[in-house]
Structures are given as structure tokens and as C-alpha cells.
Amino acid sequence: MTTRQKFFLIFLFFFLLSAKNVFGRDSFVTVVNPVRGNELSDLGNPFFLEGVNKLLAPLNQKKIPAVWLLRYDAFSNKEGTTFFKKLVLERQEDELGIFLEITPLLAKMAEVAYPQGGVFWHDANKIFLSGYRPEERTKLIDVVFGNFKEFFGFYPKSVGAWHIDAYSAQYMSEKYGVTGVLICADQFGTDGYQIWGGWWGIPYYPSKYNILIPAQTKKNKIDAVVFWWAARDPNLGYGGSVIESTYSVQANDFLGHGLDTVYFRKLMSDYLFDNRNQFGQLTIGLENDNNWEKLGDEFDRQIEAVKQEINNGNLKAATMSDFSQWYRKKYNSFSPDHLVDGWKMSTDYRVGLDKGKIVDLRIYNEQWPEANLLTANPWGTLSLNNPYKIDTVRFNDSVKIADFEINKDELIKRFGSQKIPFKSNNLLLLLFYSSTFLLLTYFLRKNLSLLILVIFGSACLSLPMIKSGLVYPFGMGFWGPNGHDGVWHLALINQLKNFSLANPVFSGTRLTNYHFGFDFMVALLSQLTTLSPLVLYFQIAPLLMAVLIGVLTYKFVVKWVDSKKSAWWAMFFVYFGGSWGWLVSLFKAGNLGGESTFWANQSISSLINPPYALSLIVLLLGLIKLLDYFKNPDKKGLIICCVLFGILIQIKVYAGIIAIGSLFCLLFGSLIFYRIKFKEIFGLLLGSFLISIVIFLPFNLKAGSLLVFSPLWFPRTMLAYGDRLGWFRLESARIAYLNSGKWLRWVLAEGLALAIFIFGNLGTRVVGFFYGGLLGKSKRKITQIEFFLFGAVIISLVMPLLFIQKGNSWNTIQFFYYFQFFMAIFAGIVVGELWKTSGKKYQIFISVTSAVIIILTLPTTIDTLKNNYLPNRAPARISIEELEALDFLKKQTEGTILTFPYNFDWKAKFSEPRPLYAYETSAYVSALSAHRTFSEDEMNLEITGFEWKPRKAEVIKFFLTADQLWGKTFLQENKIKYIYLVKGQKMNLGLGDIGGEKIFENGEVSIFRVK
Structure with a gap:
């Protein structure tokens, strides 16, 4: 063998040795265990550390590192602090982070009012940061991070909750150096939390406007990685009920379907070992307050399955901060494209394919703000929805044949880009x-x-x-009386554009x-x-x-x-x-x-x-x-x-x-x-x-x-x-x-x-x-x-x-x-x-x-x-989701719209900037949709001398009645073509009762057409 041949073989050896890093695929599993204290537990519940010890047992046995996300009540007491200080000394590869559920004690320490009433302690407006105003969120974050550092000596790199808003994520990233944010994976109707339209279980850099949308530019990128809790089955997990969302990697989820570790291994393969991707990552774990009798030793078997893949050299166990460090180093600009079974994801879109058909399509706009980005969510439920071009959960007949190459240009050509509605031309x-x-x-x-x-x-x-009438991250803003007077004039102008003197807010009458x-x-x-x-x-x-x-x-x-x-x-x-x-x-x-x-x-x-x-x-x-x-x-x-x-x-x-x-x-x-x-x-x-x-x-x-x-x-x-x-x-x-x-x-x-x-x-x-x-x-x-x-x-x-x-x-x-x-x-x-x-x-x-x-x-x-x-916060707004709905309605054929009567009690329910439907009785639906409404803006109806109270009584009766004949007759006699409802408003009659169909829905608005 010549010297040249020897040199070539040595070079080939080292090249192949590093080939896994160059051409291969790194796969990571991250074990994350959220830990809740006993502050909000029912009397008689086990001490919170009992569940932690059950989680520790298999991890200690298999020597798998884990992340422990601690809620405030889990570390703001002597028992918790002592336990976890000892834990990280004994398990030095483990990571401590914060589980950002808000408790009454944390709110009190931050001098923030904790929402009263509601149904459950886990109502969305109580436990999530988005239930509080932005300035209150920063106070809550500062207190919990300050106390964490006081107890443990450092600021955590990782945080989690089933929902963390983009505003809070950016604040924690910039001020405290947070690099990993854990949120709940896509689900349409589980636990009252609707989180719909993000990437399918794969980490990415989020937009500073929307935690569910990947960043497309550096200026709008949060320099932290989103992790998904309870990643869903790419096939069975897509659906509108809790049944679909419990087809996930969570042991407590798939056990309910009679499935076992074999199913879990199948999901591991989907997420971790797909050769089409540059890497694989999967987050598993359990909350400490689970029902351990029902779980049995399934979590142990999950950890065993993970350990086997690690031993086979197919998988690495990494904490959130370790994976985030790897990810930020390897992909220092933007998130790479990724595929999970029939899901194809890029920074520009998410496509769900099933047997050659598109069942879900989101074309992303990184500036599309999430609901309650800069406003407090007043509801006990969560509604986070990325806009869709196709969503067969909402509209089963929206499915399209995928008879073309799936890429950004082709998708935009066929379905259009996702523009923010009513956005002005700044140039x-x-x-x-x-x-x-x-x-x-x-x-x-x-x-x-x-x-x-x-x-x-x-x-x-x-x-x-x-400044009014422009679109901001909180929606279209209105300062001063523009939230009432301005939209009234817009409603008039839209009617007069058609050279019509019809009253825009009292259909069937002249102005x-x-x-x-x-x-x-x-x-x-x-x-x-x-x-x-x-x-x-x-x-x-x-x-x-x-x-x-x-x-x-x-x-x-x-x-x-x-x-x-x-x-x-x-x-x-x-x-x-x-x-x-x-x-x-x-x-x-x-x-x-x-x-x-x-x-x-x-x-x-x-x-x-x-x-x-x-x-x-x-x-x-x-x-x-x-x-x-x-x-x-x-x-x-x-x-x-x-x-x-x-x-x-x-x-x-x-x-x-x-x-x-x-x-x-x-x-x-x-x-x-x-x-x-x-x-x-x-x-x-x-x-x-x-x-x-x-x-x-x-x-x-x-x-x-x-x-x-x-x-x-x-x-x-x-x-x-x-x-x-x-x-x-x-x-x-x-x-x-x-x-x-x-x-x-x-x-x-x-x-x-x-x-x-x-x-x-x-x-x-x-x-x-x-x-x-x-x-x-x-x-x-x-x-x-x-x-x-x-x-x-x-x-x-x-x-x-x-x-x-x-x-x-x-x-x-x-x-x-x-x-x-x-x-x-x-x-x-x-x-x-x-x-x-x-x-x-x-x-x-x-x-x-x-x-x-x-x-x-x-x-x-x-x-x-x-x-x-001049203040940045307007007194009143129309949210982006409402603007989307009104823009959709504007494109429909002419017809009278029935809206829900103004509810004076809602003004106290919302904080500024209040949605116009809670701010004041106004003509905003007519103004932005350019259609006439049946009865809207009671103030101007009173000023202009219309007898609006009898009509309001009829409207209230319609939404409350169970009388199908009366309801249908009411709609027909008043020539009502559309019914417009926002979250918290409903009618007792079903669509079949009135001969209606749903034609639009997002997280805030539903629109029905009367046939």
C-alpha cells in the first residue's frame, strides 16, 4: 500500500466518522416534568413531592436527564426549595426551570389582581400570563424570576405552560436570557384551551407577534426555541375533540385509548427517525399531579423505550437548554423546513396532507398577532388560532386535491398570501x-x-x-370618541358610496x-x-x-x-x-x-x-x-x-x-x-x-x-x-x-x-x-x-x-x-x-x-x-380576528346582518383596549362589513329618533328562544341574511332549526348565513 493510499484511507475514515454530523440526522428526546405545588390542590391531595419522586424513579434507574419546570408554589416554600436544590446536586445533568402558571400567591406577591369567579382554578384568564395586561405580565415574570434566583442562585433558561404569549416570551428572552419555551401542542377542543395552527410538534423560532407562527425575519424573531408538550399523532391527532388530541406521546393520553408503549414507539419513529428531516426532537414527560394509579408504570416503559434508542446510538437525551443551545448554534437564522408524516412545515406555511388531499393549510404571516398579545384575555377559555386557507375540522368540505407541487410560490398563487385585513398602505x-x-x-x-x-x-x-383606524398588534385602534362616532360615520359613508340613504344600523328604514x-x-x-x-x-x-x-x-x-x-x-x-x-x-x-x-x-x-x-x-x-x-x-x-x-x-x-x-x-x-x-x-x-x-x-x-x-x-x-x-x-x-x-x-x-x-x-x-x-x-x-x-x-x-x-x-x-x-x-x-x-x-x-x-x-x-x-394603548379596538371576520363578510353578497345586542356588563369584563362590542354600542359591524345591520348603535338610533327598543326586544327574544317556527319567521320577515356572533355570544336555536349554515369561524367570531 502506497503512502498516498494510506493517507486516503485515513482521510476516508475520519470523513465517515463525521458523516453523521454532516449528512446524518441528530435526534433528541427531552424529558420535561412540570411540577405544581399544593396551593391550588383540593384538600386531601397527596403532597406535591410524592409525584416528583414517582417521576424520578425510572429516570434515576435509566440515568436519563430531565427538566423540572417548577410552578411558583413548588419552589416558594422550604420543602420545595430544599428538595430541588438537593436534586440538582445529585443529578447534575438535570435542569430547573419555571412552570408559568399564575397562582393567587404569585399574583399577590406581584401586586397584581387575581381574577375572581370563573369555574376552575385552571381557567385560562387565571393561570396564563395572557389573562393579564402586558404591564402586569412583566411584574409577574419579574417576581417569579427574582424569587427563583434568590432561592437557586441563577435565572432559569427554560420556561413552560400550556400557553405562553409571544409578548411574555420575548420579554423573558431579552431580559432573563430564556432560550426554551414549552407550550401545548395543537388541540382544537381540550380543557377549554384551543391552540390551533402552529407547527405539528416540531421546535422552531417563534415570531415576536405570535408564539404559534415561526419567525420569517430576524427583526421579528424571538431568540428562543418553542418546544411542544404532548405532541400529537400526525394522523389520529388532527380533529375537533378531546378524542383526537389525546392521541399523543403522553402516557396518560394514549392509555385512555387502550394503547401502550408499542404506540409510543410508533410516535417516536414519526418524530425522531424520519430521514427526510435534518434533525428530530420529541418532548415527553408528565405532570407531578397525575393520577398515578391509572398510569401504573407506563411512564417507566416510556423511559425504557427512550433508553433503548439511546443505547442503540439513535437518540440523545437533552434538556431544554441543551437542545436550545444546539439548535441556536446549528440554525442561527431561521428554522429549517420539517416533515412529520403527512405534515409539511416551513416558516412560510403548514400543510396537512392525507391520501393526496390537503386537509389543513396555513400560510404564515409573522406579523399576524396572536389573540391577546397586548390585551388581557377575560375568558376562562383560550382561543388561539392561526388563520387558515383550509381547515377540515371547521369546514369538512374545504379539502382540496394536492395535484401540484407543494411550495410557497405555488400555495400563494393558488390560495393567496395571508394579509392582515384593513391594513393601510404606509407608502x-x-x-x-x-x-x-x-x-x-x-x-x-x-x-x-x-x-x-x-x-x-x-x-x-x-x-x-x-392614529385611529390603523391596524396595530392589538387590532384596529380607536382613540377618543372615534370608537363610536368614527365608526358611525364609516357606516354612513359605506351606504352613501352606493348612493343609498338606507339607515346602515336599522335595516329597512331611511336615514x-x-x-x-x-x-x-x-x-x-x-x-x-x-x-x-x-x-x-x-x-x-x-x-x-x-x-x-x-x-x-x-x-x-x-x-x-x-x-x-x-x-x-x-x-x-x-x-x-x-x-x-x-x-x-x-x-x-x-x-x-x-x-x-x-x-x-x-x-x-x-x-x-x-x-x-x-x-x-x-x-x-x-x-x-x-x-x-x-x-x-x-x-x-x-x-x-x-x-x-x-x-x-x-x-x-x-x-x-x-x-x-x-x-x-x-x-x-x-x-x-x-x-x-x-x-x-x-x-x-x-x-x-x-x-x-x-x-x-x-x-x-x-x-x-x-x-x-x-x-x-x-x-x-x-x-x-x-x-x-x-x-x-x-x-x-x-x-x-x-x-x-x-x-x-x-x-x-x-x-x-x-x-x-x-x-x-x-x-x-x-x-x-x-x-x-x-x-x-x-x-x-x-x-x-x-x-x-x-x-x-x-x-x-x-x-x-x-x-x-x-x-x-x-x-x-x-x-x-x-x-x-x-x-x-x-x-x-x-x-x-x-x-x-x-x-x-x-x-x-x-x-x-x-x-x-x-x-x-x-x-x-x-x-x-x-x-x-398619543398613548400607545387605545381605549378601544377591533381585534385582528374580528377584522378577519369583517373582511370576509365584506366580500359576501349584500344582506342584512343580525348582531347580538350590546351588553353593558361587558365593559367591566374587558380591560383596555376594549373590543368595540364591549366598549360602547356602535355601528362597527356595519362600518367594516359595508352591510346594513338589523339593529346596531343604540346611541345614534336614540339621537336620530328611531323606536329601537321594540326591535331590540325582538332580537333578544330570538337569541333566547327555543321556538323554531318563531325564530325562522323572525329571520324571514326581517330579511336577515347573516348572523354575526363573537365569543361569549350564542343562540339557543340550532342551524338546522333556522335553515342556516356556518360560513366563517375563527377563535373569536362565527358567521352564519340564513338560506
Whole structure:
């Protein structure tokens, strides 16, 4: 043998020796035993360490390492700590970790409220971290990890529970270096825990948005490995009941089917010895609180089977941390593809095949958030579902023939990618905002102070709107009143897009007693641009209207008083005007706040009422054209003014009343000072009034009945309500004076309340009273435009002081918004005149005064933005799963939807951000599905004068009845095509009873179609 041949043989020997690592397959078994203490055990149960000793016996005998995941009550006592300290000294290959079930003691130690009530100690909202708010989860984790380290001297690398949410997993990975997370394998209906759509029993790196979805990019990857508890039989384990889910590697599961270790060996082969895969891994083990009499020695036989494979060189025993270390080193980017019998899994999809047919298909999107990622699960059950393209457990007829090559491109081509529904086009929005900024910069470049004010003012006015309607990891968020008012407008817009005046939330009726001019405008824009009403309403229209309000205010004041300084200040007050509520809040609570302490919303909230904002734009255009008309009263000017003032009533009825009333004041003034102009002004009033009548009366025949005479309701309730000013002593005194007949004191108390109401709401805009002698004698003739504006001020002040609205008493406060707007213009002129008339001698004084005005004006805007509209957590939301359902419903043929009546008790059940069905009665199903609903949004039905209570009673009867004939007749007579139910809502009648079929289902929503 030559030297070259010897060298070749030596090289071949070492190459073959390492071939297993290069081409072969590493297979691992991980023994994990969760250990519960006795905190939640029934009286008389064995001491928790007895079960541990039973688990230890075969492990000691076969010298198999194990992971012991300890619940808080298993190591927060002397017995547990001593036992497990000794155990890891004697069994140095073993690993200690944390079993993250929450117990009352742990919650108490973390100062977190433990959910009360429910049925079992193992209700999902009690024992899983997802039952708590994110900030509560971190407190619970910090306490349990801190105590673990205190008792054992180190932080654990491995944790487990039947469910650990992605938020908590990422937190533990980043803060405590956790590398392994054990969760329960796929099951549809076992123990009230639905975990459906993850990989079939194989470890992977999870997405930071969803523990059941493998990460597809590094930025969204949690650097920890998911292990599966109770891996299921790849064939028999797929199904909708506990029967299927108990075909698993768990001894207590398969024994119930009369199976034994032979079956277990078969599952070992499926998971560990499939040559198509790069590796194999299987987690086995038992909880310490099992029924050991029923188990017998089956666990011992499982360990024996594992030991035999280890001895044969086919298998390695590894703890969770050891396997995680191996996995993270070998696959440091993403998880490799894997096959288990008929299951094919990649980071992009999961396919279940059976005899050439696809029985299950999930196309993954790593940004699809899991249920309750950032919200607390209020239910005793768990519903974790990855969206599906095919799910034969839910829909048996959804099976497809697999007559094509299974790969990502082919699957997406045939079934589509998994897009997050209603997600906006960020590139489009960026283009819009950038273009708006550039255009403003170009046109206002010669007036830097004006440019800065327009940009900042428009941004501030827009911020309360633009965050709403976007999709976040917790769902579609809604800040402020957008969770009710915003979705109502969307429902209207979707109907008006079809040029229909049908009531979107009260099927079978026409829209009445509501001004829909703004909604019609957005509907037209949506038709013309093909942009979604959602994007137009929340992201585009607000900025455009904010810019126009500022620019038109500036243009009107310049045209009127010929002072750019006054125009700048008028625009400042229009953008930033606020109340003195922040002072009240500062003295009462030590912090800023109190935008509506005196009842009225302030400038910062202008755009959360889009019809009001649009009415200001039209009103300002009307005022600008009115100035032109006064100078040159031609027919063209008359028509334009009449149209602008006339259509206001259909945009915002309050603005229409003010405009017509102000024209009447102008007409009255012309009789005294401008008789020569009487004919022109009378024509203007008559034309505007006729247009108002024509476009208003057909839709508002009963509008007059909505107003209720109730003098000084706002000042009185301002004193009496704790969420307003809450000056209870003054309110008590006022009532006492009235009842005792002390009329002078009563008048003084009423007067004081009225003064507080007016001046408290105005804030720094109170300086507007110094305009043109409003507080004193005027030495000049009142101009025509002043007659109009003074009339507008008087009407907008007097109306809310005399009237409230039926249904929602406080709705007439919207008259007062216009009072604040006009006073902002007057205030701007006053301050501007101070700058204009003061000489150099007073420049410093005027500058300081202006700075003080700005400082005193801004707190309302700053605080309202900071506390109400900029926080990451919205008050209300529509979950991703509901968005998925509503998007599905939107694609169905037109038909009336029956929804469950709003349940007021649910508001307390959920924490923020609350789902809209628990937040407030609203029109969200109609708004997002673009269909009419049978009865929805009781608040607006009350405001618009519909008799909704009898219909609600019928709906309640339908969901409770067992009368098949009545139920079917109810659906047919009311032409109901769809029934929409969320988790916790149900009907007593079966689908067969009403001639219905299920057409959609996920973890939160079920939709039925009535045939």
C-alpha cells in the first residue's frame, strides 16, 4: 500500500466518522416534568413531592436527564426549595426551570389582581400570563424570576405552560436570557384551551407577534426555541375533540385509548427517525399531579423505550437548554423546513396532507398577532388560532386535491398570501403627508411664521384622528370618541358610496334626522379616488381640513381687518384655543388635564367631529365671499353665498342654524344702519334659507322634536357632575337658595355658574370680548360683517344655554363650539391690534404679554394629546380576528346582518383596549362589513329618533328562544341574511332549526348565513 493510499484511507475514515454530523440526522428526546405545588390542590391531595419522586424513579434507574419546570408554589416554600436544590446536586445533568402558571400567591406577591369567579382554578384568564395586561405580565415574570434566583442562585433558561404569549416570551428572552419555551401542542377542543395552527410538534423560532407562527425575519424573531408538550399523532391527532388530541406521546393520553408503549414507539419513529428531516426532537414527560394509579408504570416503559434508542446510538437525551443551545448554534437564522408524516412545515406555511388531499393549510404571516398579545384575555377559555386557507375540522368540505407541487410560490398563487385585513398602505400615506408638507412649504415659504403655525397647528389638530383606524398588534385602534362616532360615520359613508340613504344600523328604514353632508363628501372622494373610506376618514381628510381651517381663517381675517398680525393670532387661537380646565386639574389633582371640565371640547378636538370641522371650512368660505358680496353685490356673489350658507345645515345642523340666524341679525341691522342694503341682504337670507329648507326638511321632518327646553342645564350640570367641574358646594347652595325662596342669592349663584361656564371654557380667548367695544361702548358704526359675527356669537352662546337634545342631552354643546371659534377670531384681532398700535416703547411689554398668552393657551392641547391621543394603548379596538371576520363578510353578497345586542356588563369584563362590542354600542359591524345591520348603535338610533327598543326586544327574544317556527319567521320577515356572533355570544336555536349554515369561524367570531 502506497503512502498516498494510506493517507486516503485515513482521510476516508475520519470523513465517515463525521458523516453523521454532516449528512446524518441528530435526534433528541427531552424529558420535561412540570411540577405544581399544593396551593391550588383540593384538600386531601397527596403532597406535591410524592409525584416528583414517582417521576424520578425510572429516570434515576435509566440515568436519563430531565427538566423540572417548577410552578411558583413548588419552589416558594422550604420543602420545595430544599428538595430541588438537593436534586440538582445529585443529578447534575438535570435542569430547573419555571412552570408559568399564575397562582393567587404569585399574583399577590406581584401586586397584581387575581381574577375572581370563573369555574376552575385552571381557567385560562387565571393561570396564563395572557389573562393579564402586558404591564402586569412583566411584574409577574419579574417576581417569579427574582424569587427563583434568590432561592437557586441563577435565572432559569427554560420556561413552560400550556400557553405562553409571544409578548411574555420575548420579554423573558431579552431580559432573563430564556432560550426554551414549552407550550401545548395543537388541540382544537381540550380543557377549554384551543391552540390551533402552529407547527405539528416540531421546535422552531417563534415570531415576536405570535408564539404559534415561526419567525420569517430576524427583526421579528424571538431568540428562543418553542418546544411542544404532548405532541400529537400526525394522523389520529388532527380533529375537533378531546378524542383526537389525546392521541399523543403522553402516557396518560394514549392509555385512555387502550394503547401502550408499542404506540409510543410508533410516535417516536414519526418524530425522531424520519430521514427526510435534518434533525428530530420529541418532548415527553408528565405532570407531578397525575393520577398515578391509572398510569401504573407506563411512564417507566416510556423511559425504557427512550433508553433503548439511546443505547442503540439513535437518540440523545437533552434538556431544554441543551437542545436550545444546539439548535441556536446549528440554525442561527431561521428554522429549517420539517416533515412529520403527512405534515409539511416551513416558516412560510403548514400543510396537512392525507391520501393526496390537503386537509389543513396555513400560510404564515409573522406579523399576524396572536389573540391577546397586548390585551388581557377575560375568558376562562383560550382561543388561539392561526388563520387558515383550509381547515377540515371547521369546514369538512374545504379539502382540496394536492395535484401540484407543494411550495410557497405555488400555495400563494393558488390560495393567496395571508394579509392582515384593513391594513393601510404606509407608502401611500407617507407620500400624502410628504406632498402636503412640500406644498405648504412652497406656497408659504415667504412667511415663515405662518408656515410654522400652519404645520404645527395642522399636525396637532390631525393627531387625534390619524392614529385611529390603523391596524396595530392589538387590532384596529380607536382613540377618543372615534370608537363610536368614527365608526358611525364609516357606516354612513359605506351606504352613501352606493348612493343609498338606507339607515346602515336599522335595516329597512331611511336615514333621517341627521346631517350627512360630510359623509357624502367622503363617499364621493372614495368613489373618485378608489381610496378606502377608512383611510380617507382618519388619515387624509383630517389633515386637509386642518390646513384649510387655518389658511381660511388667516385669509378671512386679512381680508376683513387687513392685518397679517391679527390673522396670525386668530389662527393661533383657532388651532390651540383651550379652556381653564388645566388650572382646575392642576389645583385638584396636581397635574394638567381637564379639557372638558366646563363641558365643551376645545380646539384640539375639532377634527374628532369631522362635520364640525367641514362646517368651519364652508363657513369661512362663506364669510370670505360675504365680504366680497358686501363690496360688490352681484348675482354671482349672491348665488355663491347662498349656496355656502344654505348647505351648512346638511353638513352640521348647528352651523346651519347659526348661519341663517346670523343672516337674520344682519337683515335686522340693515333696517337700522344699512337700509340701502336691505334688498341685497334680504335676498341673501331668503336664498340661503330656501336652500337650507330644500336639503334639510326631506331628511329631518322630526328634527324640531329633538330639542328640549332646559335653561342653564350645562352650567348646572357642570357644577353637579364629578367628571366636570364638580363644585358640589355651589350646586348645593344654588338648590338650597331656590328651595328656600332666597331669590337674590339664587340669581347670584346661577350667574356665577354661568360666568364660570363661559369664561372657563374660553380660556385665553376671553380677550376677544375686548374686540370693538364688546365690553364697552363702541364709538363707531357696526359694520355688516360684524352684525353677522355678533349674531353668530349670540346664537351660538344662547342656544346651548336654553336647549338640550333628546337622547343625548349634551349634544347641543356643539352650538358652543362655534361660540369658541368666533371668540378665537376676535381674540386674535385684539392681540394683533395690540401689536399693531403699540409703539416701540411697549414692544417688550407686548412681547411678554404674548408669550404669557401662548403659555396659558397651550396646556389644554399638550395635555389632551399626551393623555388622550398619543398613548400607545387605545381605549378601544377591533381585534385582528374580528377584522378577519369583517373582511370576509365584506366580500359576501349584500344582506342584512343580525348582531347580538350590546351588553353593558361587558365593559367591566374587558380591560383596555376594549373590543368595540364591549366598549360602547356602535355601528362597527356595519362600518367594516359595508352591510346594513338589523339593529346596531343604540346611541345614534336614540339621537336620530328611531323606536329601537321594540326591535331590540325582538332580537333578544330570538337569541333566547327555543321556538323554531318563531325564530325562522323572525329571520324571514326581517330579511336577515347573516348572523354575526363573537365569543361569549350564542343562540339557543340550532342551524338546522333556522335553515342556516356556518360560513366563517375563527377563535373569536362565527358567521352564519340564513338560506
